Amino acid sequence: MPHRSSAESSIDIPRWLRHLPKAELHLHLEGTITPETLVELSRRHDTQPLTLEAARALYVYDDFQHFLLTFKAVSERLRTAGDFEFITDAMLRDLAAQGVVHAEVYISWGILLRFKPQLAIRDVMDAIERARLRAERDYGISLLWIIDAVRHFGVEEAATVFRLAAELRADYPSIAGIGIGGDETGGPARDFQQLYAEARAAGLRLTAHAGESTGPVNGPAEIWAALNIGAERIGHALAAQHDTDLLRVLAERQVPLELNLTSNIRTGCCPSYEQHPLREYFEGGLMITLNSDDPPMFGSNLLNEYVLAQRLFEFSLEQMRELAANSIEASFLPAARKLKLLALVEQYEGVEESVAAAGAGARSTP
Numbered sequence: 001m002p003h004r005s006s007a008e009s010s011i012d013i014p015r016w017l018r019h020l021p022k023a024e025l026h027l028h029l030e031g032t033i034t035p036e037t038l039v040e041l042s043r044r045h046d047t048q049p050l051t052l053e054a055a056r057a058l059y060v061y062d063d064f065q066h067f068l069l070t071f072k073a074v075s076e077r078l079r080t081a082g083d084f085e086f087i088t089d090a091m092l093r094d095l096a097a098q099g100v101v102h103a104e105v106y107i108s109w110g111i112l113l114r115f116k117p118q119l120a121i122r123d124v125m126d127a128i129e130r131a132r133l134r135a136e137r138d139y140g141i142s143l144l145w146i147i148d149a150v151r152h153f154g155v156e157e158a159a160t161v162f163r164l165a166a167e168l169r170a171d172y173p174s175i176a177g178i179g180i181g182g183d184e185t186g187g188p189a190r191d192f193q194q195l196y197a198e199a200r201a202a203g204l205r206l207t208a209h210a211g212e213s214t215g216p217v218n219g220p221a222e223i224w225a226a227l228n229i230g231a232e233r234i235g236h237a238l239a240a241q242h243d244t245d246l247l248r249v250l251a252e253r254q255v256p257l258e259l260n261l262t263s264n265i266r267t268g269c270c271p272s273y274e275q276h277p278l279r280e281y282f283e284g285g286l287m288i289t290l291n292s293d294d295p296p297m298f299g300s301n302l303l304n305e306y307v308l309a310q311r312l313f314e315f316s317l318e319q320m321r322e323l324a325a326n327s328i329e330a331s332f333l334p335a336a337r338k339l340k341l342l343a344l345v346e347q348y349e350g351v352e353e354s355v356a357a358a359g360a361g362a363r364s365t366p
């Protein structure tokens with residue numbers, strides 16, 4: 001049962017959570033664009049640039065299909081490699097300020113290849129790698145890329161994406177894995193079995209969005225299918241709550257789940273925070289992590305997700321530490337960095353102690 005010690009009652013919990021070292025494992029680069037950043041991109045590219053008001057209006061929606069359209073409208077204003085460098089810089093600055101010490105970020109080559117054929121993927125990689133290295137130097141934050149295909153664009157387009165990821169991995173070792181996102185019904189996981197086997201053989205780690213928008217009837221089958229094609233982490237897994245066998249297997253195998261609380265509410269995939277299975281998964285011994293998905297599009301960020309989860313589901317700070325440790329444990333980092341970050345999480349005592357623990361990265365301390 002949730003409990004709170006008397007010592008915790010005197011702690012500034014949001015501040016404690018801000019400095020708790022943590023990893024973000026489910027974040028879409030194109031989904032980190034704030035309305036302010038979008039206005040700047042629009043100023044660069046549109047003959048009639050968006051006002052801030054119009055940009056903000058784009059982020060208001062209440063269902064999954066509309067969300068996908070919004071996502072497209074935003075990503076259409078990413079036109080040059082320099083734009084990608086610009087948004088990666090902004091994303092990493094923002095993550096560092098939330099106490100994020102490691103991030104695994106989806107970049108949708110599926111969208112790039114289909115809608116931006118004028119952009120060479122290598123130029124984009126060079127640009128975002130410059131931003132990654134700067135942030136590693138300036139904030140001590142590490143980042144791995146997960147190359148994302150759009151599942152409803154079909155298997156052939158995904159094949160192009162994943163084969164290119166396997167090829168470019170030699171030049172960009174920060175490419176750690178692959179994933180499929182988008183409309184699950186239009187691109188069921190089972191269709192990607194062969195491609196996932198191929199990607200695994202090429203040394204790529206496997207993730208899949210599953211059981212997000214598919215609901216209680218079809219959702220569990222999508223998660224089973226994601227496991228069957230070898231997905232090592234499941235994005236969302238909201239529908240697992242409707243299948244007790246699935247819950248048991250996820251717990252037994254300790255399959256990391258990339259949960260996205262606010263995202264699920266804002267896209268309408270889950271009716272309310274109260275009905276979200278996050279706490280139930282935790283109590284059931286599932287390996288859960290907190291993530292933010294497309295934070296500005298949902299009016300949230302990772303720190304806010306930690307604050308919300310703690311408050312709504314009455315997690316103790318020790319349990320929040322466990323969730324942060326899960327996020328490091330479930331990452332695709334090499335063992336040495338993983339152990340170092342896990343030690344930081346374990347030793348974290350609060351703001352002063354964390355700042356004193358050199359190597360945590362130069363977080364922007366308020």
Ligand SMILES: [Zn+2]
Nearest residue numbers: 181209235293
């Ligand atoms: Zn996602």
